[in-house]
Amino acid sequence: MPLPLSKRRLRAAWIVAVAVDAIQIPVEATGLLGWIVGAGxxxxxxxxxxxxxxxxxxxxxxxxxxxxxxxxxxxxxTLAVLIATRGRGQDSMPAPTLPPHP
Structure with missing residues (x-):
């Protein structure tokens, strides 16, 4: 099972993914130069x-x-980050339970 991610890392990954997708659509519509910039x-x-x-x-x-x-x-x-981070937040991990005391 993958390790849980901090809220800060999750937020940063989402911000990067959404921002890159938002930038790439208009940039790559400009032609060859936009495609080269998008590839980089x-x-x-x-x-x-x-x-x-x-x-x-x-x-x-x-x-x-x-x-x-x-x-x-x-x-x-954005879709890749959704798949990669699904269920990996620290809050989504169950807390360890201790055995009952006799």
Whole structure:
């Protein structure tokens, strides 16, 4: 089972994913230069999310499909963070229970 993440890391991962998806849609619509900038942004995003959340398989399809023209208009980084962080908050982990005293 993956380790729980702090609220700060979860919040940072969500902010990065949503911001990158919001930036990429208008930037990549500008043509070849926008695609190059978007590709560089994808490499940086992959590294940052990996540092914040740790390795998760959901990041690989998002990274690869962002390189396909017109498919990159979907908010794939946000979807990947949703999948990678699902149930990993510290509050979602059950508290350890102690055995009853006799």
């Amino acid at each position: 942004l994808d490499v940086v995003t992959m590294a940052v999310l990996w540092a914040l959340v740790g390795f998760h398989w959901a990041f690989l399809p998002s990274f690869l499909t962002e390189w396909i023209p017109y498919l990159d208009y979907a908010p794939l980084w």
